[in-house]
Amino acid sequence: MNLFQSFYVKPAANELVETTVHIQPDPRPALLGTVLSGKKPVQDALVAIYLSGGQDAPDQPVGSLYTDELGHFAFGPLEPQKLYQVRVFKAGPSARNLELGDG
16 A cells, blocks of 8 residues: 655745644555666666557557666556556767758
8 A cells, every 4th residue: 555645845944844744545556666787776767657558559658757866766656457668768978960951
């Protein structure tokens, strides 16, 4: 079971804000992960998630994001009992010249 709660806070200068958060059950699934190269976290890897179309239809993109400095990523909420494909991309540094025409 996932638990969820969200709120906003806008503290004033020199203010100490104390709160208690009561987390509510959330039955929706989520995907949390870490991208590693060996044992090192990979920052700025592109992680894309697709809802599988099976053999009869193309996969449908759900979303994409870049990993943080610890290689972490998170997607959700997802649909229960659905098949997802996760694709991870990390390109090395490369340069490309783009020539534009006169028109």
